[in-house]
Amino acid sequence: MLKKLFAKEKVKQRKTNNSKQGFKKYIIGFWSLFLLGVFSVFLIFVLASFGVFGSMPTFEILENPQTNLATEVFSSDGETLGKYYLRDNRTPVPYKDLPKHLIDALIATEDERFYDHSGIDARGTLRAVFYMGKKGGASTISQQLSRQLFVGVRSKNKWEAITQKIKEWVIATRLERNYTKEEIIAMYFNIYDFGYNADGIRSASRIYFGKEPDSLNIQESAMLVGMFKNSSLYNPMRNPEGVTNRRNVVLSQMYKNGYLTAKEKDSLQAVPLDIDFHPESHREGIATYFREYLRDWLKDWTDKNPKPEGGKYDIYLDGLRVFTTIDSRMQKYAEEAVNEHMKRLQAEFFVQNTKKRNPTAPFTDIEPSEVQGILERAIKQSERWRHMKYDLKKEDKEIRASFDKKTKMSIFSWEGEIDTIMTPLDSIRYYKHYLRAGMMSMEPQTGHVKAWVGGVNYKHFQYDQVKQGARQAGSTFKPFVYATAIDQLHKSPCDSLPDILHCIEAHKYGNEEPWCPKNSDGKYSAKMMTLKYALANSVNSITAQLMDQVGPEPVANLVKKLGVEAEILPVPSIALGTPDITVYEMVGAYGTFANQGVYVKPVMVTRIEDKNGTILYEYIPETKDVLSKEVAYTTVKLMEGVTEGGSGTRLRHTYGKNRTEYKEIITGYPYEFTNPIAGKTGTTQNQSDGWFMGMVPNLVTGVWVGGEDRATHFKTITYGQGASMALPIWALYMKKCYADNDLNVSEGEFEEPEILSIKVDCEKVDEGNEEGEVEEEFEEEELNIDF
Structure with a gap:
């Protein structure tokens, strides 16, 4: 009997020991997997930092990220006349010049816990993984900035997209170590492309609202922050309804995070976009002819005045600040005066130079045979002739024939541009009237x-x-x-x-x-x-x-x-x-x-100043x-x-x-x-x-x-x-x-x-x-x- 009891107890003890050993195995297995996962993540970050998944920015580059900065031209009364840039119309704005409601809108919409994390939002990441991104992404402002500065457009290839994400995480944590939160916000606003040559918040403010960033109101700030989601889709010039809806989402987020009251939110959501579009390009805006003269003057100046280290200043990339004598008010009055009078004078010229009154119109006091000579000279002086002859290496006969083929074009008139179809020769004749x-x-x-x-x-x-x-x-x-x-x-x-x-x-x-x-x-x-x-x-x-x-x-x-x-x-x-x-x-x-x-x-x-305000040139009167x-x-x-x-x-x-x-x-x-x-x-x-x-x-x-x-x-x-x-x-x-x-x-x-x-x-x-x-x-x- 005792033997039986002892045998049962022994079996029971064995089962208990086996159970404990099995549980211990699970515990060990769990922690092994956990540690392996942590180690794997750590290893991935280490490998990423060593450039295994693609080149990574050096410490020096992180300290001084290279962004293309447009050269800005200022009038004597402090207004911006224009900018010189090839691709990026960007002029940086310091954090102190950004209105508080603009920053609030960004934090509320893009990264609610921005001030609490060090580049990666763990809660946001887990939420994105658990819900498969259906309840929002996990990219912090720091991650988005790292993508804008160093990673580039998200790849459609899944493996490349994953490695890009890893690089974003690594760079984001580095950015957080190298910069203050305020500096990261300023960099983010300054790097983003808002469309229509609006690179950075300053260009966007001027182009879409005709004002500097510090003058933006709440609803304007909300609209621009809303464009961070996708500036091509949410662009006010192409999709005003979608932009309005997106702006209202931003206002709702500001209310949710305590930056607006319910009354303020409802009131602002009812306000129209009120876009004041001021495109900035080399052929538009104020003082266009002067700016083109100045471009050549600056190119000559850069040839004769190298950088201290011996390189050459680039007026399209180096963010120079050029201060001119032009008064923006007087320039505006001058352009208005020219346009007002020339429009009336041209109208009278057209009246006097109809074919009935002047068979050689628009030319006066010449023989009909001389008209063709004038037009032929104009053909050979045209940009079309120069491009086809010297760039495309076409024969003269082929080039001349192209001037008689009709093509679509927009032509000038004092009532606005006219879209039409005419031959290049007819367009030459047309412009000779002006x-x-x-x-x-x-x-x-x-x-x-x-x-x-x-x-x-x-x-x-x-x-x-x-x-x-x-x-x-x-x-x-x-x-x-x-x-x-x-x-x-x-x-x-x-x-x-x-x-x-x-x-x-x-x-x-x-x-x-x-x-x-x-x-x-x-x-x-x-x-x-x-x-x-x-x-x-x-x-x-x-x-x-x-x-x-x-x-x-x-x-x-x-x-x-x-x-x-x-x-x-x-x-x-x-x-x-x-x-x-x-x-x-x-x-x-x-x-x-x-x-x-x-x-x-x-x-x-x-x-002339460089981007840091160092004076490079001061004129001496002659x-x-x-x-x-x-x-x-x-x-x-x-x-x-x-x-x-x-x-x-x-x-x-x-x-x-x-x-x-x-x-x-x-x-x-x-x-x-x-x-x-x-x-x-x-x-x-x-x-x-x-x-x-x-x-x-x-x-x-x-x-x-x-x-x-x-x-x-x-x-x-x-x-x-x-x-x-x-x-x-x-x-x-x-x-x-x-x-x-x-x-x-x-x-x-x-x-x-x-x-x-x-x-x-x-x-x-x-x-x-x-x-x-x-x-x-x-x-x-x-x-x-x-x-």
Whole structure:
């Protein structure tokens, strides 16, 4: 019996021991698996950190992640004029400049426990694994940043996607060790691509809402944060309804996390998106022609100014900050003035150049056979010809044939772009109808260029009429002749000369025939005429006499000293403005008169900084004494006569006798300026070029208007003179500037020198010119004489 009991007890004990041993095995197995899993995870992280799953960023790269930063161009009043970039339009914003509600929206939507983890959210990861991602992903802000900076777009291959995720985890933990939470948030906002060249939060704020990030309101911040989910899908320009819904989800998350009250959430969710779209591209925005000039200037500067370590600055990647003299307000007024007047002037040009009225339209006073020659030259100067010939290596015959094949294109019109189908040759002919314009405004005392308008639309007319487009100066050249006479002969505006045909003897300049320029109307009063009156009314006979007295070489030398780089032949005909000069050069030259005889080279860039604020360049003014204060002031007083009783009189009074002639193209005329204005109009042969140079004591502005080809012009001087084509742009611009009191544009007198021995106070220029609209006009033979 005892043996049986002992045997049973022994069996029971054996079973108990076996059970314990089995449980122990399970425990050991569990912990073995657990430790193996931990070790495996650890090993995976170690392997990932060693680059087994792909290259990993070094410590140095983590400390200084490379992001492409656009070069930003600033106006003198602190506004962004534009940026230079190839792919990434990115300008970083520090954490302190991000509004709190923008950060709150990001945390509430993308990473609720951002401040509690070290790069990986364990709870979020387990939730994502358990629910297979149906209740949200597990990527933290740090992980998303690591993917943006170092990992790249998620692969569709499952194994590659897994290894990418592992790399994100590793990099995220490293980022958390290297940066503060605030720095990670700032980096995340600055790296993201919001679409439409909106790289980073600053570009996104400016492009979608026309404001800086610190000015965003709550609903705008919520919309931008909502785009982090997928900026291609949730883009307000393509999917406003989806973006609104996504924004409201963000607002709900902000309410859920205590950043908004229920009332605030409901109110903000009812607000429309209210997008204020401001695309940023090289062909759009303000000061496009100036920015294109500046791009070339910067490329030249980078060639001559290497980095300290010897490399070359890249204006598309290095995030330079370029500070310019352009005033964004004055630039805006200048562009508005050009557009307002040119739209009206173009409408009249179309009326006068119908096929019925002008068979060779848009060209005037040429034979039909000459039209084809103009078009063929335009073909060979076109970008299409250059691309096909030099890039694609096509034969001339094939290239020429392509200009007769219809294609889809968008063409310019003053009513907006037109999508159409036409041949490239027809588009060339179409654009030949459009008049062009160039305008520059400068502060004469400093040389600071305040406004630069190189044309009517940079996207369609990329030739810059300020710096590239040299055209005949017409009578705007005459003040240089008068200034030379005042300087050399001590002439006074009150001195008189007879209005008679004057010929300069041929033998003086080796010509076969004498030079006898005619007055614009071919008539001569034979009366004595003051120099002030003669300049005001562009009397050629008086200018010819002055040229004969001083000689053309001193005039040409003076023009060179005034900053004109074009070659000026020392021949008498330059007196009537035959040389080709740019608006840029003319404004710089006229600025010398307003600046008491001191030439200041026009300047556009005052300072360049690198992305860290280190100053790389500061400009040094380039000046030279050209004229005495007395000569400069006397010349200014001469030019005041132009607006007191000459071709610029329309700036002053209501209408001349021709009021019905002008009312169609000069809406807003009269301008009724009452302050001192010195200026000069200019018109060249056949009305091919119209000029107006206008000055007040602290602002000199030049305007040119004309066709791309000299054959494109108005038939008569009524519309074709500088007083009709160019002067209204100056007047509209100055009206806008004077209306803005913050600009402090002068309305006072020009400063008189302490010593003034030349008589300048003549009687007001009003005799013999009731309308104040006399303008010069060349005869063909005057411009074709070979001296």
